Amino acid sequence: MRIGVIGGGAWGTALAQVAAAAGDPVTLWAREHDVVASINREHENRQFLPNIPLSAAIRATESLADLVACDALLVVVPAQHLRAVLSETPVDTRPLVLCAKGIEAGTVALMSEIAHSVHPRAPIAVLSGPTFAAEVARGLPTAVTLACADENIGRALAERLAQPTFRPYASDDVAGAEIGGAVKNVLAIACGVVAGAGLGENARAALIARGFAEMVRYGVARGGRAETLSGLSGLGDLVLTCSSVASRNFSLGVGLGKGESAESLLADRASVAEGAFTAPVLAQSAKALEIAMPVVEAVCALLSGESKVDAVVAALMSRPLGREG
Ligand SMILES: NC(=O)C1=CN([C@@H]2O[C@H](COP(=O)(O)OP(=O)(O)OC[C@H]3O[C@@H](n4cnc5c(N)ncnc54)[C@H](O)[C@@H]3O)[C@@H](O)[C@H]2O)C=CC1
Numbered sequence: 324m325r326i327g328v329i330g331g332g333a334w335g336t337a338l339a340q341v342a343a344a345a346g347d348p349v350t351l352w353a354r355e356h357d358v359v360a361s362i363n364r365e366h367e368n369r370q371f372l373p374n375i376p377l378s379a380a381i382r383a384t385e386s387l388a389d390l391v392a393c394d395a396l397l398v399v400v401p402a403q404h405l406r407a408v409l410s411e412t413p414v415d416t417r418p419l420v421l422c423a424k425g426i427e428a429g430t431v432a433l434m435s436e437i438a439h440s441v442h443p444r445a446p447i448a449v450l451s452g453p454t455f456a457a458e459v460a461r462g463l464p465t466a467v468t469l470a471c472a473d474e475n476i477g478r479a480l481a482e483r484l485a486q487p488t489f490r491p492y493a494s495d496d497v498a499g500a501e502i503g504g505a506v507k508n509v510l511a512i513a514c515g516v517v518a519g520a521g522l523g524e525n526a527r528a529a530l531i532a533r534g535f536a537e538m539v540r541y542g543v544a545r546g547g548r549a550e551t552l553s554g555l556s557g558l559g560d561l562v563l564t565c566s567s568v569a570s571r572n573f574s575l576g577v578g579l580g581k582g583e584s585a586e587s588l589l590a591d592r593a594s595v596a597e598g599a600f601t602a603p604v605l606a607q608s609a610k611a612l613e614i615a616m617p618v619v620e621a622v623c624a625l626l627s628g629e630s631k632v633d634a635v636v637a638a639l640m641s642r643p644l645g646r647e648g
């Protein structure tokens with residue numbers, strides 16, 4: 324199975340490295356000329372994944388048409404650009420493995436819903452889990468959820484992508500797998516705020532647990548299963564990104580917690596902090612579904628500049644006492 328990767332950011336590049344680990348040729352589409360040139364000439368993605376030697380089996384291209392020779396496509400462009408890029412990609416009936424973590428602004432569509440509306444004949448899979456790109460590209464071990472409604476296609480993809488240091492677990496819960504990744508980015512911002520404002524380790528642990536409750540409520544309401552959200556693509560990724568400054572979302576939260584504005588923190592950023600885009604969309608969608616997501620709402624208030632950290636913490640702590648579960 325020849326793999327093509329759409330998106331030459333850190334994660335697309337790391338996944339190309341996984342797919343090329345056994346020396347199989349991989350085609351990687353990137354929109355930046357310099358990224359394509361640096362991967363092909365130096366076997367390095369200087370802009371988005373510097374100082375990590377890449378497999379010579381990865382060939383980068385600026386032309387989406389070059390992906391027609393591939394049997395399956397890993398789609399790794401940021402969530403808000405997925406629809407535009409997929410609309411220009413020849414796909415037909417080839418499997419699309421969606422790897423971005425977010426919800427589309429305006430439509431509140433999940434990544435699988437976008438892919439299905441643009442390419443209705445393509446089988447859809449979701450790959451998600453605790454995967455900092457640099458660690459994966461360096462060959463450090465991790466495990467991911469690979470969800471696909473078609474069991475045979477899911478198995479074939481898992482067998483093709485599995486490596487001694489990269490272990491996919493099969494699932495048929497596409498919605499559950501993608502919602503975990505989208506929601507955890509917003510919760511990682513919240514945990515960064517706790518760290519940046521010096522609110523302590525207890526507060527962070529409490530936030531992870533209550534944030535996870537919000538993730539499960541929302542995920543189940545959109546058709547996912549609680550057991551998927553308790554797995555690698557939900558809880559696994561939540562624990563990772565809520566506890567490390569290597570997370571762009573957590574780092575954004577640290578800045579907010581120190582009192583910096585979202586506008587200044589996001590200005591001129593080359594890498595993407597998906598949670599900043601997902602937060603208002605998620606809050607809007609949760610409201611429409613009548614699901615309480617107070618932590619997500621708090622992140623929205625901080626990102627928009629509507630509230631300061633002290634006020635947000637006071638509001639969260641003074642909500643009416645409730646039952647757990
Ligand atoms: N970096 C990581 O460790 C991981 C990232 N992800 C997810 O993968 C997705 C891609 O993130 P990264 O590869 O980290 O990106 P990145 O932050 O390394 O690079 C930004 C990417 O955005 C692309 N981009 C910017 N403007 C665009 C436009 N108008 N149209 C199309 N593409 C545009 C750039 O070409 C580049 O590929 C995100 O949804 C992210 O949440 C998932 C797992 C791990």
Ligand SMILES: O=C(CO)COP(=O)(O)O
Nearest residue numbers: 452453454455570571572
């Ligand atoms: O999704 C990720 C790891 O699984 C990457 O997290 P950040 O986008 O917050 O860096």
